[in-house]
Amino acid sequence: MENQEWIEHLTELRKRLIVVAGWFILTFGGGVTAAPALLRFIKSQPTAANIQWNVFSFTDGLFIYMKCALLLAVLFTLPVLFYHLWAFARPGLTEQEANGTLVYLPASFLLFLTGLCFSYFVVFPMMVHFMMRMNKSIGAVETYGIDKYFTFLFDVVFPLSTAFELPVVILFLTKIGLVTPDVLRKVRKHAYVGLAIVGSCLSPPDFFSHLSVTIPLILLFEISILVSGWQYRSMKEPLPSG
Numbered sequence: 001m002e003n004q005e006w007i008e009h010l011t012e013l014r015k016r017l018i019v020v021a022g023w024f025i026l027t028f029g030g031g032v033t034a035a036p037a038l039l040r041f042i043k044s045q046p047t048a049a050n051i052q053w054n055v056f057s058f059t060d061g062l063f064i065y066m067k068c069a070l071l072l073a074v075l076f077t078l079p080v081l082f083y084h085l086w087a088f089a090r091p092g093l094t095e096q097e098a099n100g101t102l103v104y105l106p107a108s109f110l111l112f113l114t115g116l117c118f119s120y121f122v123v124f125p126m127m128v129h130f131m132m133r134m135n136k137s138i139g140a141v142e143t144y145g146i147d148k149y150f151t152f153l154f155d156v157v158f159p160l161s162t163a164f165e166l167p168v169v170i171l172f173l174t175k176i177g178l179v180t181p182d183v184l185r186k187v188r189k190h191a192y193v194g195l196a197i198v199g200s201c202l203s204p205p206d207f208f209s210h211l212s213v214t215i216p217l218i219l220l221f222e223i224s225i226l227v228s229g230w231q232y233r234s235m236k237e238p239l240p241s242g
Contacts, residue, residue: 016084024077031069038068047125053146060147067150075116079109108168115164118216119157123202126209127156160202163217170224174231181229184221191221 042048055061082105135142173179184191199214 031072
């Protein structure tokens with residue numbers, strides 16, 4: 001009987017993964033179509049407007065199209081993936097737990113979008129301007145390849161966008177009992193040091209840039225403590241009788 005249940009669970013998981021994979025392929029195809037518009041938008045921004053993109057091989061343009069399509073596919077597949085993970089775990093949850101975890105889906109997507117906007121419109125321009133000043137200070141001739149430009153863009157944007165998922169991760173860890181608000185408060189000083197190190201790695205080496213990245217990360221950690229406390233108190237409240 002247990003083997004039969006395992007087979008049923010694996011079959012359901014397989015079906016859901018096929019749906020997610022199919023949606024990813026569909027959005028990837030749409031991303032290829034939308035890539036020119038996305039590239040024009042990026043080129044119109046102040047960060048890229050004064051930079052001449054160059055290609056150094058015949059495949060550079062193709063790779064950029066694929067990277068843009070991949071970015072859009074990941075962005076629009078995340079909500080579908082999160083939903084199917086929730087739906088797969090739904091039978092093992094109570095009604096209260098199911099409704100409580102359902103809020104993770106829009107919250108995680110909105111936090112990722114917020115991190116994406118912050119990293120692209122705030123952090124990335126600071127990084128580009130700093131690097132350009134450094135190159136000019138040593139008398140280097142600036143010739144930027146489009147492939148290197150987007151590799152640098154993704155290396156800056158994706159890690160910080162993922163870091164914005166911290167409140168949702170903490171909320172989930174609190175719900176399953178691995179983290180409590182008291183533990184988070186006890187490690188607050190150590191967390192601040194770690195976030196400052198992360199902020200310094202993601203920003204140019206000047207004080208203003210460090211603060212511009214580190215302060216939002218610290219605010220995310222403080223928000224994580226608040227949502228953890230809310231979740232912890234709701235778990236400790238007695239269920240209504242009857």
